[in-house]
Amino acid sequence: MKNILVVQGGGRPKGNTAQLTNAFVRGAEEAGHHVEIISLTKIEVKGCLGCNACRYGKPCVIKDDFNELVPKIKAADLIVFASPLYFWTISSRIKAFIERFYCIAEEDPNPPLGRYESYPVKDCALLMTAADNFFWTFAQAVSYYQFALIDYIGFSDKGKILAGGCGDTNGNPQIDKTNYLTEAYEFGKRI
Numbered sequence: 001m002k003n004i005l006v007v008q009g010g011g012r013p014k015g016n017t018a019q020l021t022n023a024f025v026r027g028a029e030e031a032g033h034h035v036e037i038i039s040l041t042k043i044e045v046k047g048c049l050g051c052n053a054c055r056y057g058k059p060c061v062i063k064d065d066f067n068e069l070v071p072k073i074k075a076a077d078l079i080v081f082a083s084p085l086y087f088w089t090i091s092s093r094i095k096a097f098i099e100r101f102y103c104i105a106e107e108d109p110n111p112p113l114g115r116y117e118s119y120p121v122k123d124c125a126l127l128m129t130a131a132d133n134f135f136w137t138f139a140q141a142v143s144y145y146q147f148a149l150i151d152y153i154g155f156s157d158k159g160k161i162l163a164g165g166c167g168d169t170n171g172n173p174q175i176d177k178t179n180y181l182t183e184a185y186e187f188g189k190r191i
Contacts, residue, residue: 002123002191004028004035005076009083009094011041016129016166016175021082023181024127024161027188038069040093045069047096054103066100073104078123078158078191081145085130089140098148124155125191126162127184129175133164161187 006025011017025035043065053061060067073079081098083090105117126145130137142160149155161184167174175181 002028002033002077003075004033004078004080004191005072006035006037006080006082007094007097008037008039008041009081009097010086010091011084011129012173013041014173015084016163016173017082017084017127019173019175020127020129020161020163020180020184021080023184024080024082024188027185028191029188031189031191033188033191036072038072040091040097043069045093045097045100047092048099048102054105055107060100060103062100066097066103070104073101073122074120076122078125079155080125080127081149082127083129083141085128085132085138085141088137089144090128095144101153119153119155122155123158124149125158125187126160128161129163129166129180131165131167131169137164138162158191159187 006021008017008021021037025037028035045066046062046064049062051061081094083094101119105119108118111118128138128141150157161180163175163178163180166178
């Protein structure tokens with residue numbers, strides 16, 4: 001059994017991303033995993049200030065909800081990042097959440113891959129939705145996910161569901177007219 005933390009970074013409460021997330025969670029829970037969803041639209045997580053107070057043994061100086069999430073992050077075996085595509089990348093809420101990982105890094109005199117610090121070892125996955133479905137629709141978002149979380153932080157990628165073509169941004173969610181909800185459910189079951 002895995003302890004899974006799903007970080008949902010925006011979108012409408014019953015929109016495409018929420019539906020994709022819920023399908024994944026249903027599959028993961030049916031497979032026996034413990035899952036918790038954190039909605040970044042309901043709590044405040046600001047981006048890193050780069051002040052480096054955390055590098056001198058102090059807790060993060062930003063007074064928001066991230067510090068309460070640190071124990072959940074550390075306890076998670078798998079962190080799933082769920083985001084709608086906003087201006088060709090992940091939402092700013094997810095980006096701010098990832099930036100704050102800086103304050104949970106630990107000094108490492110011999111860091112792997114040329115990093116300056118070491119991060120907790122975690123698995124991760126990406127769930128994304130978009131109205132568009134071009135061959136390049138998710139290119140920037142996947143590039144950031146790959147570079148920041150896999151290559152730099154050192155998480156292990158367990159997969160992605162990139163749900164493009166989920167309807168007009170001004171209309172009702174249409175993910176239910178695609179196969180993505182089934183894919184996310186199956187992904188959750190086999191994670």
